[in-house]
Amino acid sequence: MRDFSTIRKDFPILFQEVNDEPLVYLDNAATTQKPTQVLDVLRHYYENDNANVHRGVHTLAERATEDYENSREKVRAFINAKETAEVLFTRGTTTGLNWLARSYGDAFIKEGDEIVISYMEHHSNIIPWQQLAERKGATLRYLPLTDEGFIDMTAAKEIINEKTAIVSLAYVSNVLGVINPIKEFAEMAHVNDAVMIVDGAQAAPHMVVDVQALDADFFAFSGHKMCGPTGIGVLYGKRKWLEQMEPVEFGGEMIDFVNLYDSTWKELPWKFEAGTPNIAGAIALGGAIDYLNDIGMENIHRYEQELVAYVLPKLHEIGGITTYGPQDPEHHTGVIAFNLDAIHPHDVATALDMEGVAVRAGHHCAQPLMNYLNLPATARASFYFYNTKEDADRLIEAIQATKEFFKDGAI
């Protein structure tokens, strides 16, 4: 097993000063940094193998195709899908969820059907369903939350019923950090002949994902949140659904035959991948998966929970601070949303940046959640496995300095 104290050296970007202070990067829920190993894969591909995939018979095209498809196999193994035909490359979680609302939605959703999501969803797991509900005359329903920030399971048992056609939930909330019991929701969905869709954007980078054990029908995630490049992501879908769904985009790469007035599609997974894909991105995502596997997803999860267990009580010791989501590290990933009494979260984030500490402030693409919690915004520190207890201490010190600075309403 790799020693977590030596991991930082793989991330050159972390070794810089921001506002004359060593950078502490705690905005990992927005995007993660890339290790040299992944940057090397990108560079190697462009320096040695760059060619378009699936079309050429020349050597470079064959190498690029082989690497691209090998990456699909790495993704398959990473999420334990049954076969590579069930792994579609996308631009990211948002694209995956939009494809589903369009393609699964058009094929299967009828007037009067209910689509169930929760109040803690990211906008990309809300708006596609709003649009689908409007197109089809379906109803969008929200699962309420408990005071601790869990989905209210008693209410869920009422709301998920025989009218439900889709249940679509975040595995991990990008604000509350809570891990949702997807397997239980999948059971509730399936008993009612609904499908279980998982927004895995904040889960896949941080914990072991097994789509078969979860019995998820679909699972979407983004490469850039797990050490891979931007512009590449994955949509997993069970073959039985993907076979019955139409592609969302049409063009090169995805066709079998094109006649003058109609065409036929390639088999899975390629029928969904129209046009030149993000070849370098997919190959580098494979590199990111190799990198994460080398550390071990269980180790990453355990280490991040240790960091949360370390930092949460220290945050509360500061006083005048509210954190959101479950307080028990067992149910909390490295995402910690917080507010300081009487200081606007944007001012908190700006003040922390002055100390070299990068956090995010705002609604975190979760406006319905902010309204539900009656908050205009929060600050958010989000940890990844290359963060250390020293980073946590720097956060605490910077918050203390911020509190001190704003003590007399100074700005």
Ligand code: PMP
């Ligand atoms: N869902 C959740 C829970 C997220 O945190 C994010 C990214 N902030 C997304 C979806 C969207 O991911 P992307 O922007 O990579 O498509």
